[in-house]
Amino acid sequence: MEYLDFELPIKELEEQLDKCQVIGQESDIDVTNTCKQIEKKLEETKKKIYKNLTAWQRVQLSRHPNRPYTMDHVHALCGDSWLELFGDRSFKDDKAMIGGLGKIGGQSFMIVGQQKGYNTKTRQYRNFGMANPEGYRKALRLMKMAEKFGIPVVTFIDTPGAYPGLEAEERGQGEAIARNIFEMIRLKTPIIAVIVGEGASGGALGIGVGDRVLMMENTWYSVISPESCSSILWKSWDYKEQAAEALKLTSTDMKKQNLVDEVIPEPLGGAHYDRITASKTVEEYIIKAFNELKDLSTPDLIAKRMDKYSKMGEYKE
Structure with missing residues (x-):
């Protein structure tokens, strides 16, 4: 440990x-x-x-090397029913974005999520959980497939951001993320998004639109990481703790601002202390969310989703 x-x-x-x-x-x-x-x-x-815990300490816990990643949750929840699907049918398969079919609590879901690596070799293989445009296009392909067959979608978010490399920008990184947000807001099947680690910037938003957005207790969700925020405002990473507090990025802050629907409690010490209990709790919250959505008609489902996101950002002085 x-x-x-x-x-x-x-x-x-x-x-x-x-x-x-x-x-x-x-x-x-x-x-x-x-x-x-x-x-x-x-x-x-x-x-x-x-x-x-301070906001910065929760950021540290979300990055803990022993913390369960997306595939750990998938295998714990789906077992032998997991069938991984590959490729965006346009460029190539992005290893930072995984997707496939699996059963959670007896219900079939199309599961999409970012996957990080466990050591130097697998981190390079998974590109540190930072997806390229083809990753987001793969995710959208699978979600549209789920829509075609009436299968609900679950997304697992855990990324330090979309890949910012030159080649990613040349292949349309911004367009790919924007297209996903546009298409997910009107997808004709229930979407449940779960933040299981880091939820950074547009990289998280690219698969983060959902009828229910669930956030594990020791995770964070923000437009920018504390380190990047610190480097912009103070020209140094030394102020990352102050930046984390100011960004209001913890699960408690996000729930208070109605940007997420539920906070999933973790075992004492974090999800890595008791992976089985952590994944079991995630399963319970996913099934609960699905049961709340499954009987809605398609027009009502989309209308409620649009209304949910239209209300975000409203404030009174």
């Missing part, structure tokens, strides 16, 4: 607990009470730390 800076007190207590248990196993000394005291202190420390 890797630990973030603010998790070091937890690391120290877990190491003490491990040593205490080893002593108990390798000697005749009864260390039961000592272990219980350490366990109690560990639990109290975890609650104290994780219930008072």
Whole structure:
């Protein structure tokens, strides 16, 4: 297990607990009470730390190397029913954007999402979860296929942004994202978007339009990352913590502003501490959202979706 800076007190207590248990196993000394005291202190420390996280600390948790990525959730939710589909039928298959058919709770879904890598090799293979235009066009192809056969869509969002390279711009990155937003707003089948990690900029919006937008507790969703915001406003990354607070990018902030519909609770310490429970909770929220949408007629579904996004950004002075 890797630990973030603010998790070091937890690391120290877990190491003490491990040593205490080893002593108990390798000697005749009864260390039961000592272990219980350490366990109690560990639990109290975890609650104290994780219930008072800053915006920047939640950003760090969303990027935790042990955090489950899109494919981890897909395999946990769909099991053997998962069938991956490839290619945009125009240029090539984008490995940063995955998609396919799978069953969640007995219901078939078309699943689309960004996928990051686990080590240097797979991160390069997945382009760090940053999709090219062909990735967004693949996603749209699969969503239009789902529309044709009346299959609901689930999108998993976890990206530091769309790929900003010259070749991506030459192939129409902006157009591809804009086209997805345009087409998703009028897609004739339910769409459930789930933010499972980073939700950055247009890269997230390209698959982020939904009848229900769900956000895991320790994730973030914003037009720009704290580091980029800091570099623009202060000409340095040193102010990323202040930028994170100012951007109001946490799940609590997004729910308060009615930009997401539900916040999915995570196990104490984050989704990486208990992947099974985390994915099970995601499944429950997806099924709940689908049950709320499945009986709506197509005109009502689209009208409600358009109304939902038309209201965003309204304010009174």
